[in-house]
Amino acid sequence: MRVSIIIIFLIVLTSGAQNLPAVDIVSESGFVVNDANSDLGIEGTVYLNENWDSVAEVITHDDKNYTVEAINYNVKLETFVVKSSEGKLLTLNKDRVKYIKYNSSIFEIINGKYLEQFSTGEVEIYKEYYLAIISGAIDPMTKDKLTNDKYDIKARYYHKEGNDIIEFKPTKKNIFNLFEKDKAGKVKTYIKKQNLSIRDEDDLKQILKYYSTL
Known part of the structure; x- marks a missing residue:
């Protein structure tokens, strides 16, 4: 009988420990009421990824690490959302989070927003996702909606200059303005030799x- 009580106690304790990390870093009032991907009459999703099977590492300001399963980024709410084992959706507490390792990317909280590290090193660039709506087609005669509106996830880019985060468009001219003049020529040669394009995100990261090696 005594052994049974001990076993039951250990099971309860272990179960509580498994749930503790998520409870410790989610917002107390951060329930997401509507689990629908889109609002009524709008197609598409407000989430950055289709699947919820991503595993993220959350690092807090006091340097504690939490592994969180079933997580996604809600672009509309501009926050990460965790799905509990009961299927409830809760937002992460931004006051606790320092940065998140998610899908091979790192998201930092800068000026109260989650910004994805796009480039580190000599030139620091960040990426912010935001939600736009593409209007559906309208019959020119009756003015009736022919197709629904649709969510479109877009991105803004920022570069870090000292302690400032400055929004900019990653055009060829703007990117080269971030380079030192004596290194710009080498970069142009490298782009041509490797057949790269600044308009391609993967190529730009490579550039x-x-x-940063120069």
């Missing part, structure tokens, strides 16, 4: 990584 910025090369620049």
Whole structure:
């Protein structure tokens, strides 16, 4: 009988420990009421990824690490959302979070927003996701809706200059304005040799990584 009580106690204790990390870093008032991907009459999703099977590492300001399963980024709410084992959706507490490792990317909280690290090194660039709506087609005669509106996830870019985060468009001209003049020529040669394009995100990351080696 005594052994049974001990076993039951250990099971309860272990179960509580498994749930503790999520409870410790979610917002107390951060329940997401509507689990629908879109509002009525709007197609698409407000979430960055289709699947919820991503595992994220959450690092807090007091340098504690939590592994969180079933997580996604809600672009509309501009926050990460955790799905509990009971299926409830809760937002992470931004006051506790320092940064999140999510889908091979790192999201930092800067000026109260989650910004994805796009480039580190000599040139620091961040990416912010935001939600736009593409209007559906309208019959020119009756003015009736022919197709629904649709969510469109877009991105803004920022570069870090000292302690300032400045929004900019990653055009060829703007990118080269971030480079030192004596290194710009080497970058142009590298782009041409590797057949890269600044308009391609993967190519741009490669270009910025090369620049940091100069």
